[in-house]
Amino acid sequence: MxxxxxxxxxxxxxxxxxxxxxxxxxxxxxxxxxxxxxxxxxxxxxxxxxxxxxxxxxxxxxxxxxxxxxxxxxxxxxxxxxxxxxxxxxxxxxxxxxxxxxxxxxxxxxxxxxxxxxxxxxxxxxxxxxxxxxGEGTKEGKDRLRVSGQMALRPGERVAGSGSVADISGALALAAAVDGPEGRQVHLGLPIYPEDKPSWRGGHAPSREVVVNEDGEECAVDTGADATVVLAAADAARLPEVVEDIIARAVKADRRFQQVVKDYERLHAARTLLEGARHPGRAQEAIGLDERVRQEARTQQQRRYHIERAVERLNPADRAVYDERQRRIDASGRDAWHPDADAEAAEVCGLTVDEYHEMRDLDRIPYQQRTAAQSARLDQLKHGGGTALHPGLPPLLAEQAALVCGLTLAEYREMEALERIPKRSKVEHYNRGRRVRTHAEQARLDELDAAPGGVTGATPRATDKLRGEYLSMLRAHHASKAKLADAKAAQAAMDATARPLDQTTVAELDRVTAELGVVSVRHDEMAGWASASAEIPARNGGTLVVEALQEEDGGVSYRVDRQPADADEDWSVGSATDPFTTTAGGLRKVAKLARELAGAGESPGA
Structure with a gap:
């Protein structure tokens, strides 16, 4: 400074x-x-x-x-x-x-x-x-962001003020007041990443524009239009009231969630006592196994949901090919390997039955107890020669992934190989003495990532998010099938050793277990989901959506996103792009900025 x-x-x-x-x-x-x-x-x-x-x-x-x-x-x-x-x-x-x-x-x-x-x-x-x-002299005419020369304005419009607010990750909410024949409107872009701030042109610009960079070369830039809502002044002015209502409802929901957590702890303690009679000295182990199976199964279902959200965007011909591969995969078990389907599981893994058994046995050895040779062998069998961080998918799954990414199988394998090479650091010191991607390799990887076919979103950023989430969930779902299968096998073995209980104790255990299950479901329904939300129509199509998200550890975070006018029924905050995420205080700042730019407040923020 x-x-x-x-x-x-x-x-x-x-x-x-x-x-x-x-x-x-x-x-x-x-x-x-x-x-x-x-x-x-x-x-x-x-x-x-x-x-x-x-x-x-x-x-x-x-x-x-x-x-x-x-x-x-x-x-x-x-x-x-x-x-x-x-x-x-x-x-x-x-x-x-x-x-x-x-x-x-x-x-x-x-x-x-x-x-x-x-x-x-x-x-x-x-x-x-x-x-x-x-408080005069700052309400009107203060273009803090200096966007008057870059906003895409319609005839008769002019910028009357601008300001910004940062979220908890450093992304920005950019706002500009625009006066025109239809009166004042407030353009609210969020999130706009700091590197994209110079390219932000408001809600009436095309999604992408070709500009000439400092080297004299043409390049496409994201204008932020897809992340920008244009609000009528009256709607922008009432945003603080909307926000306060959301925060109030979210706080009440958080209190209810805290009570659910207390109920869960109480019932868990009661079940521990009862399970102790059925499994002396192993009550926590038995409960832990049941919970492990429940959580693993639930997580696998969630992964399938995210996978399907991308797959449903395939064209009919590619979807038919994809589904045929999926039928062969599901024959070995949908979320966990079937105990009596080793041949089918081996086919899915691209291995012989003997290699599948070898992989399964190596995978069960705790990481810290494996020898270097065993780890290398497991990487070869389970990760296709890659690593846990950058695995190579087995043939059937790789064919599915290639369809989603708009690539041939050979191109997808090329992309996998390039992703295993560490990305070049901006700090040249960290690139010394290690293999990093060359500029040519990075350019080729960018080209493969931007393949025009396959699953696509409304913007390049949305496409990246869809494909990236799909690949992440596909790899995790495949890798976790063995974990769920082992958990179910351990649960069955534990049940086989249970001591008989009298009818009264059995009834009480069943009651507590059922109540605990209900509370667990209630917890899962609340944790990580929206507890309050509101929508405000946008003048440029679509809707401004503000929601409160119940955190799993208690507390609330707040997210703001633009729902496109052509969004499908599965759209939700964060489903297409990362939303603007902030605290209650940060949300109030955004609302206050919008109100001030609407002409009803004191002065727009810098």
Whole structure:
């Protein structure tokens, strides 16, 4: 941050540099946190030592905390910039208009000889100060984002103001007030990523435009139009009321959720006592097995849901081929391997029956107990020569994935191989001494990722999300079939050793188990799902959707997304692109910004 600045524009630019730096660092730190968390999950699935997993999760948590701190710093810097513009900035502009420097000794002290024109400066200072105290002079005409020259405007329209708010991941909500023949409208784009901010053109622009970059080359840029809603001034002005209603309902739902958690803990304790009579000394183990089977089965069902959401977008011819492959796969078990279908399971894995048995036995050895040779052999059999992080899909699944990605099988295998090569870091120091993708390899991978066929979304970003989510869920679903099969086998073995109980105890155990099942279902229905939502129609088609998301550990996060006018019935917040995600305070900031730009508030944020 430049500490030698003096004029109002220079001061604002210095604040802006600090805000950008904080956002960039927050983005980098969040990326590291995500990689560590993903690695911890994968390694936990490989049964790595629990202490190692705890260290990884702890490191990820600390990086997340650092990202939160940086995001908070960014918000504070934005607030400082807003406050400066509202107060001292107006005084500074009055001084500058008089032809003097805000930090000049002539202005601050005066020296008798080189005094400024005090009558003119005093008049403008008093005018600006009184306006600042009343909150005037900032409501209209303050284009904080300087978007008046880049917005796609219709005849007779002009930008009347703009502002932004950052979410918890560093993405932005960009807003601009536009006056025109139809009155004032507020363009609200969210989320707009910091790197896309210079290309944002509002809700009336085409989704993508071809521009000439600094190297003189033509390239396509995302204008953010697909993520932008155009609200009537009246709708933008009532957004704070809508937001407060959502927050109030979400808080009440969170209280109910906390009670569900308490009920679950009470019933779990009661079942533990009863299971102790059936499985002396092993009650927790028996309950744990039942819960493991339930959770694994539920997770597999969720993975299939996400897989199907992408597959249903295939054209009829590709869908027929895909379904034929799926019938062969399901013969071995849909979510878990059938205990008496080893031949079918081996076919799905692209192995002989003997190789399938070898893979299954190696997979059951805890990660930390495997030799290097055993790990290498497991990678060859289970991951197609890849790794747990970057597996090679077996033939039948690879053929399905190629259809979804719009590639031939050979092209899909090429994409798998390129993905296994680490991406080149922006910091050249980290590229030394290790194999990273060349620029040509990265260009080829980008070309394969952008294949025009297969499953596509409304925008390139939506297409990436659909395909990426599909591949992630397909790999995880296939890899977890053995886990669910083993859990069911262990559950059956445990049940075979149960001691008989008297009828009264059996009835009580059945009652508690049934109630616990109901509470568990209720918990699953609430945790991770929307507890309150609202919709506001947009002038450019579609709807602004605001929802509260019940967190599994308690508490609420808030998400804002644009539902396209042509969205299908399965659309939900975050299903096409990542939504703008924030806290209650952040949501209030977005609503306040929209209200102010609608002309009903004080001053738009910086």
């Amino acid at each position: 430049n500490l030698e600045v003096a004029g109002p524009d220079e001061i604002r630019a210095a604040f802006g540099q600090a805000v950008t730096a904080a956002a960039d660092w927050a983005d980098e730190v969040a990326g590291v946190a995500g990689v560590l968390a993903e690695a911890a999950d994968w390694y936990e699935g490989l049964q790595m030592a629990a202490s190692t997993i705890r260290y990884l999760h702890s490191a990820a948590h600390r990086f997340s905390a650092a990202q939160t701190a940086l995001t908070t710093a960014q918000e504070q810097l934005l607030a400082a910039l807003t406050d400066f513009s509202t107060h001292d900035g107006q005084v500074a502009e009055a001084v500058a208009d008089a032809g003097y420097n805000l930090a000049s000794a002539h202005v601050l002290v005066g020296d008798g000889a080189g005094r400024p024109a005090l009558d003119l400066v005093e008049e403008r200072l008093m005018t600006a100060t009184r306006a600042a105290q009343r």
